[in-house]
């Protein structure tokens with residue numbers, strides 16, 4: 001184990017370093033701030049670099065844009081609310097929950113209009129699920145572009161969502177036999193709509209009003225959003241105001257054009273709702289270089305829209321040899337799963353990769369395998385194995401193999 005790597009006790013604190021043991025630091029010799037110094041607690045000022053970031057050139061302006069979560073700094077599997085990635089088509093509206101209503105109508109026996117108070121009177125569930133935008137990593141189909149874990153993979157986040165099962169609300173309104181699809185509409189300027197087949201609606205979709213123990217953040221759809229576990233981020237309609245049961249999918253412009261991929265034969269690949277399994281090493285990564293040879297924990301995140309992560313393998317030589325990583329508990333269906341592997345780095349250049357296998361047996365493809373099927377004209381659903389090139393000086397570069 002690492003014990004011998006740290007020789008802290010051998011080095012006596014100098015007079016100028018009294019904050020280190022056995023010295024007594026200044027903050028131990030005085031009183032700290034009182035309670036409620038910050039009525040709503042904030043991270044330590046020393047963590048000010050741990051923030052969401054956007055790529056200025058990626059979108060024309062910030063109202064229809066995306067911010068990326070700092071995966072390199074996160075621990076465990078829950079994304080803190082202030083660091084959850086954001087994707088808005090028409091900016092983030094500010095909605096007074098008292099004035100917000102959710103209408104459920106269409107092919108139903110008893111249409112209703114619910115206030116937020118009404119909604120919270122239904123039985124609730126709390127479930128941990130990731131949300132990933134299918135455009136995550138989408139700028140890299142033709143070659144490596146971003147030397148950054150945050151910008152390459154930060155359009156995924158994971159929270160514990162609390163709300164009412166959509167199936168519960170559907171029982172309340174009574175779906176007519178012809179009802180096969182549910183259209184969800186947001187209250188933002190985009191009035192974004194998505195159609196979801198009844199099978200999924202009745203399975204595990206949540207009408208969520210809380211996130212990690214508190215009300216949804218405005219960025220995440222306050223006061224209420226849809227959480228569609230394991231499905232494309234865009235189906236998780238935020239600022240939810242309307243659910244309409246219909247007999248077929250509504251072919252909104254967004255639905256037909258925005259989230260389809262152009263295949264090599266010129267056809268479009270659409271209705272690709274489920275997010276295929278994906279994994280990435282979060283340490284080391286371009287933002288988290290190594291500091292000299294020695295023992296490290298290689299860590300990362302894996303997830304699958306089809307269920308639980310079954311295994312993660314790690315390669316240090318660009319995919320020739322693989323070792324099993326350990327999965328950290330809890331391993332939850334359609335949630336981020338953290339993996340780790342102890343590694344004694346000899347200081348030589350290496351090509352680090354992780355490969356996830358989910359409970360359905362799906363194996364994360366190499367980029368070459370994915371390109372063989374999908375070509376390079378896609379934007380969405382790029383779930384290929386990520387290669388990090390570890391250089392002799394400990395720095396890490398995003399490279400593409402094959």
Ligand SMILES: Nc1nc2c(c(=O)[nH]1)N[C@H]1C(S)=C(S)[C@@H](COP(=O)(O)O)O[C@H]1N2
Pocket residue numbers: 084085086087088089090131132133134157185186187188190191192219220221232233234235236237238239
């Ligand atoms: N009403 C509305 N819902 C929306 C969007 C939007 O612009 N408007 N963006 C969608 C997209 S494309 C994604 S990827 C997810 C992102 O959720 P997040 O911002 O909470 O991370 O929200 C979805 N729901």
Ligand SMILES: [Mo]
Pocket residue numbers: 087132133134135233234
């Ligand atoms: Mo998205």
